[in-house]
Amino acid sequence: MAIPVETFQLSHNVQGTLQSRIQQMVAEGILSGRFRPGEKLPSTRGLARHLGVSRITVTLAYTELLANDYLTSSGRSGYFVSENAPQPPDFGPLAPREDQVDWDNAFAQRFSNGASLSMDKPLDWASFRFPFIYGQADPKLFDHANWRLCATQALGVRDFMALTQDQYDHDDAELVTFIARHTLPRRGIQAGPDEILITLGAQNALWIAAQVLASRGRRVAIENPCYPALREILRQGGAQVTPVTVDEGGLPPEAVPDDTQVIFTTPSHQCPTSATLPRARRDALLRRASDLNALIVEDDYEFEMSFLKPPSPALKSLDEEGRVIYVGSFSKSLFPGLRLGYLVGSAPFIREARALRASILRHPPGHIQRTAAYYLSLGHYDAQVRRMGRALGERRKVMETAIAEHGLEVAGKGAHGGSSIWMQAPEGVDSRALAARLRDESVLIEPGTPFFAQTNPPRHYYRLGYSSIASERIEEGIARIAAALAPARQES
Template identity: 30%
Template sequence: MELHISLEGRRDLGGQLYRQLSEAIRSGRLPDGQQLPPSRLLASQLGLSRKTVSDVYDKLGYEQLLVGKVGVGSFVQTPQTKPQLRPGDALLASSARLARWEALAPPLAHGPRSELARYAFIGGRVTPALFPHDEWRRCVQTALRQERGERGNYAPVAGLLALRTAIAGHAAFTRGIVCTPEQIVVTNGAQQALSLLAHTLLEPGDVVVVEEPGYPMARQLFEAMGAHVVGVAVDEQGMVVAQIPDGTRLIYATPTHQFPLGMPMNTARRQTLLERAGQLGAIIIEDDYDSAFRYEGRPTDALQSMDRHGLVAHVGSFSKTMLPELRMGYVVMPAALVRAVQAVKHLTDWHAPTLMQLALARFIDDGHLLRHIRRCHDVYAGRRERLRHWFDGPLAPWFALVPATAGFHAAALVHDHVPLDVAQLLRIARRADVGLQSIAPFYHGAPNRKGLLLGFGAIDTLDIDAALGILLGILQDMQPLPA
């Protein structure tokens, strides 16, 4: 690849070369350690004498912007000061829009594992060691062989038929989903599924209902589309359907395992939600983010399985059952939405990577996914029991766990009569290497309850006892029990 240098005219060619290389190094366009072409080669490419190029390299070396290595070449040496971004000269017509995006606080953003506390109860994270890496590697290798004959071609917008067929069978078996492969669109994670549905269904000013508290990334996405987002309270049965206002166009809900509190929506409430959506002509987005892990009671099918009028778009994710970095999800749509959502998908990113689709299809068809879920289920069930032991026992004077039957996070609410400063508790716990998360950020308005979100997907079972023992000591210091 040639180094981009643009010389004009016939005068001061060495000066032009020096200024362009110096600016490229100081601005960071040429990164630290980048090897420059040999002086003879660059001189030939630019039509200069080799001496001119060598003199420029020597000057940059004197200024410590280049370092020469005998027998190897010349390498960029970036100055210690960081390059400054050049301010824009023009006032952009979209500057107000840019400012709104810049002011958007990214929700649920976690740093790398190295920055987490030793004992971290982080929602949505899994234990990578539980993943069957050998089986997945074999599926990827098979996919590479399958893909060999199709390289250079774009794939179907909705996703490869093999994967959509595998997903339809898996969803029917595990969640009671009633669909055909033609109703499925494969997405880059559940978040893209939400984005596709929002782009397809919403216009500025449309009313969208979300749970309060709820998933902040869904709320912010709908608001970014210009929708008027209304938070509807949840009770022990989930979303309070009676509060859904007239004129609602879209309803976002987590019926199986409410996020973040965790309670399931019972059958009667689900039926009421479907009836209300039918009255409004509203689409319900059912976010089924971690329902694969169920611990007690009779299995509950997805809300989509109760839908008789084409109102429910069921969003599923493999981030919680496999690994989040795979970025694989899907949406099962009512027939009326299929063509429109596919058109939006085509315009945004065309299709998900085919290699991952082929590998995932094989992973599902060979039974690896179900076996992996069963193994994780046993581990998560044990961790859940340790949480219940502590919050039903030593920690019960301060907290009460919200009853939940699925997933791998739980919410512990502070008793109304306990004047506990949760923010202070989190700070003290972090200094003791215990990472806790408040439920406050999941409220759009002022929280009406205080509590903790306890993700147990990424913390070892033995570490739960150690961490909650530390938490108990902190609580006894902060808020001693009455004698």
């Protein structure tokens, strides 16, 4: 029996080359049981014509499937599903099931009732013409070739142990050494290997810090507005959280409550307002923490994106009492899917953080750590940061010009750089409703409501990122936002 050529449709949601996508399409049909042993596949010419690809692409895909014994060929007769191809398991007819669990009472703790971590970013954001969203990678700015070379090098025989060995609670020595000798000194921080822990991005680092320092009723001060996931992490851990309203200079040290035990802050680029904590406030915050005998968790958010002027010194570099826990990440400057960050703190803290990490996930994948170590040590990372800085600087100029020309109101923008601008719509505008309307115009913005801690938060703030949108599209996108806000601006 021949499988009709119309059965085969390439999915646009699958990544990879055309050859790998065709190979995957056929393999999935076999593994799911839709294509059975002995059935004949379409000819390479017929499938190529149907899919709109070259015949050699289909031939190469079939050849790979032949090598893996998914297919067989018989002279001029064509290609058939192999009798030795993997077979889907036969469990027989599924028995009807009615869930009898009272899940409301079964949950010991809920994790799904906080702010959405997706921040209203659709998975297909790249298909929008004007994606003013934060935290996604621009493929035009990423150094694919050198990352691929580093990944290949990390797969080599020389690095076999780093790739395959269960390190238990240890990290890649080459990556830790580079962070200690190159990355941290650029922030004025000195740390030994026993004071550094590799994490699965900044989010994982914040979770570990919160579990070790801020759970079980600990009194914690956070910025307001702030990163919504941090509030949720602290809620899950049972911390007593006090939001402290930020201003144009970031977190006011004098506003930190007297009973605070842990302070979470983003001094380089406050999330989401992009305010930078001035040096005088940094010194004052350290004095405040010392007076309270409190600890500070410093999320050094976007310090690499200081393309307007050099970044301010890290709080950790000014800390003489060991009170600051430093959170860094390569995810924003390389690509978010990397999920690679690090914690820096005194050895007793890192020892506890390492033990907690080991009980959850042992360690981040060795191959990813070694690939990043090569990418950093060979100079590709610094080149990438410089390239991104130039591109973001250009986009920011276009953004600021367009915002001014269309009369939109800026609520906050980083004096050192960054990759987003905090915006303010007229009073009465709901930024969630605005975002929904703009999606129909192929424009993506981020509503500001989730960043605020209060029960009835301001609804007219929104964030415009410029890391994922080309300069030539910015002006038209801003014009569409201005047009959507025009009725409200006329009323105000």
